[in-house]
Amino acid sequence: xxxxxxxxxxxxxxxxxxxxxxxxxxxxxxxxxxxxxxxxxxxxxxxxxxxxxxxxxxxxxxxxxxxxxxxxxxxxxxxxxxxxxxxxxxxxxxxxxxxxxxxxxxxxxxxxxxxxxxxxxxxxxxxxxxxxxxxxxxxxxxxxxxxxxxxxxxxxxxxxxxxxxxxxxxxxxxxxxxxxxxxxxxxxxxxxxxxxxxxxxxxxxxxxxxxxxxxxxxxxxxxxxxxxxxxxxxxxxxxxxxxxxxxxxxxxxxxxxxxxxxxxxxxxxxxxxxxxxxxxxxxxxxxxxxx
Amino acid sequence: xxxxxxxxxxxxxxxxxxxxxxxxxxxxxxxxxxxxxxxxxxxxxxxxxxxxxxxxxxxxxxxxxxxxxxxxxxxxxxxxxxxxxxxxxxxxxxxxxxxxxxxxxxxxxxxxxxxxxxxxxxxxxxxxxxxxxxxxxxxxxxxxxxxxxxxxxxxxxxxxxx
Numbered sequence: 001x002x003x004x005x006x007x008x009x010x011x012x013x014x015x016x017x018x019x020x021x022x023x024x025x026x027x028x029x030x031x032x033x034x035x036x037x038x039x040x041x042x043x044x045x046x047x048x049x050x051x052x053x054x055x056x057x058x059x060x061x062x063x064x065x066x067x068x069x070x071x072x073x074x075x076x077x078x079x080x081x082x083x084x085x086x087x088x089x090x091x092x093x094x095x096x097x098x099x100x101x102x103x104x105x106x107x108x109x110x111x112x113x114x115x116x117x118x119x120x121x122x123x124x125x126x127x128x129x130x131x132x133x134x135x136x137x138x139x140x141x142x143x144x145x146x147x148x149x150x151x152x153x154x155x156x157x158x159x160x161x162x163x164x165x166x167x168x169x170x171x172x173x174x175x176x177x178x179x180x181x182x183x184x185x186x187x188x189x190x191x192x193x194x195x196x197x198x199x200x201x202x203x204x205x206x207x208x209x210x211x212x213x214x215x216x217x218x219x220x221x222x223x224x225x226x227x228x229x230x231x232x233x234x235x236x237x238x239x240x241x242x243x244x245x246x247x248x249x250x251x252x253x254x255x256x257x258x259x260x261x262x263x264x265x266x267x268x269x270x271x272x273x274x275x276x277x278x279x280x281x282x283x284x285x286x287x288x289x290x291x
Numbered sequence: 292x293x294x295x296x297x298x299x300x301x302x303x304x305x306x307x308x309x310x311x312x313x314x315x316x317x318x319x320x321x322x323x324x325x326x327x328x329x330x331x332x333x334x335x336x337x338x339x340x341x342x343x344x345x346x347x348x349x350x351x352x353x354x355x356x357x358x359x360x361x362x363x364x365x366x367x368x369x370x371x372x373x374x375x376x377x378x379x380x381x382x383x384x385x386x387x388x389x390x391x392x393x394x395x396x397x398x399x400x401x402x403x404x405x406x407x408x409x410x411x412x413x414x415x416x417x418x419x420x421x422x423x424x425x426x427x428x429x430x431x432x433x434x435x436x437x438x439x440x441x442x443x444x445x446x447x448x449x450x451x452x453x
Contacts (some may be wrong), residue, residue: 014429018448021433029440045442049449056453 016060019053022046023066027073036077040087043077047090054097062110068117071098075123078130085142092146095127099153106164115165118158128154128193129200135242137249148242152235155193155228162189190229197224212248216255220245223261237261293367294416295374301409302374302381305388308405375420378413385409389431393438403435407443414451 026046030036036043050070053061061067077091102114118124131151133139139147166185167178198221212220220241227238241261247253378385385406392403410428413421421428429448436444 014426015448015451018429018433022436022445022448025437025440026445039440041442042440042445045445049445052449052453 012057012060015053015057016064019050019057019060019064020066022049023064023070027066027069030073035080036073036087037080043073044087044090047074047094051090051094051097054094054101058101058105058108059110062108062114067114068120068123071117071123072121075126075130078127078134085140088139088143089146092143092150096146096149096153099150099157102161103153103157106160107167109168111161112165112168115161118161124154124158125196125199128196129203132197132200133203135246137246144246148239151242152228152233152238155197155224156233158193159186159189159229162186162192190225193229194221194225197221197228212255216258219258219262223258293370294412295367295370297412298374298409298416299370299377301405301412302377302385305402305405305409306381306384308388308402371416375417378417378420389435392435392441395439399439400441403439403441403443407432407441407447411447411450414447 023046026042029042030039050061053064064070074091074095077088102111128151131147131154134147135144135151163182163186167182201217201221201224223241224238227234227241241258244253244257248255248258388402388406392399392406410432414425414428429451432444432447435441
């Protein structure tokens with residue numbers, strides 16, 4: 001038996017079958033009137049096992065027919081209050097590594113199917129909303145760092161995955177044209193991501209800070225986009241911003257703190273695209289905020 | 292503790308989890324300062340609540356005594372040799388343990404708590420012996436999980452793949 005990506009074919013086949021069999025059994029149990037919060041030990045062990053498959057048998061994990069259900073189960077677990085934080089932590093560990101793997105290895109064969117898996121039924125958007133809600137005070141403070149890691153990993157992984165999936169689907173033209181298409185796809189991915197962030201931020205159920213005006217929400221969307229997305233992302237700055245949001249939501253800090261991030265700066269919205277009505281061509285624009 | 296010693300410990304633990312405790316207590320009290328003592332005592336407390344079969348305890352303790360005597364001052368290679376021999380010798384009892392675990396209940400759970408780590412350590416540390424049995428072993432583990440949903444099966448299969 002070999003670890004990582006290098007398991008032999010027969011080994012991988014054996015483990016693929018085992019993974020599916022065990023996942024199916026666990027899911028059947030959960031669906032038969034035993035929600036995750038009533039079987040935390042099983043859920044924890046299941047996600048820990050899945051994390052090992054993701055780490056050491058990556059292709060088995062991503063190619064498994066159990067993967068969509070696994071992601072759905074992860075989302076379901078984050079929606080309910082689980083007894084014992086280790087359960088939620090094991091779910092978040094898996095999700096973080098899931099997105100990191102996608103980001104770090106965009107050239108793999110499973111990237112296209114994984115993109116579909118995440119796009120379908122609003123899985124990625126739902127996860128983004130859920131993690132943002134948790135970061136704004138909707139989860140125990142001891143899990144805040146874990147939620148942040150998932151949130152950042154998702155922001156980083158999505159555009160890269162979108163571009164890689166486009167490449168995997170096969171572009172037309174020469175190498176230079178294909179690179180341009182990939183860049184476009186990455187930018188499109190960032191736009192899609194921006195839409196999700198905006199929807200999540202403006203979702204009244206997610207962030208309930210009374211002191212926020214519409215402009216403040218917009219500013220938050222901007223800050224998340226600026227420091228969370230793309231190669232120039234600044235993880236620590238994003239962390240500070242979201243930590244401030246948590247404090248503002250808890251009335252421990254004034255909303256001015258958020259505005260201070262932009263004091264003295266001329267801020268340009270990055271990679272914002274508009275579509276003209278006539279010819280449906282996309283045009284890149286810059287939106288400038290003055291503070 | 293080397294993985295081979297963990298194998299040895301978990302073999303004995305599994306066998307003991309099948310049986311009564313009085314004889315085991317007597318032997319353990321005479322085994323002072325051993326690596327396995329603390330774990331054994333924990334096991335015995337669990338067994339005290341469950342009871343078991345006398346003949347299995349006798350077999351387990353006999354193996355345990357042989358192992359401890361042999362391991363005194365031996366090298367890791369020799370420990371490996373013992374662990375391998377022990378797995379072969381104890382296999383029928385381990386199959387019996389799987390059956391008890393399969394039947395479920397609190398008693399089954401106690402046995403599986405010992406049996407799954409044994410499978411795990413064996414796969415990690417005793418490839419020569421366990422390698423040819425991997426397919427069958429995996430089927431046993433999946434069957435046990437199907438029946439009992441014991442978390443140890445998930446951990447075993449997860450670690451196995453590493």
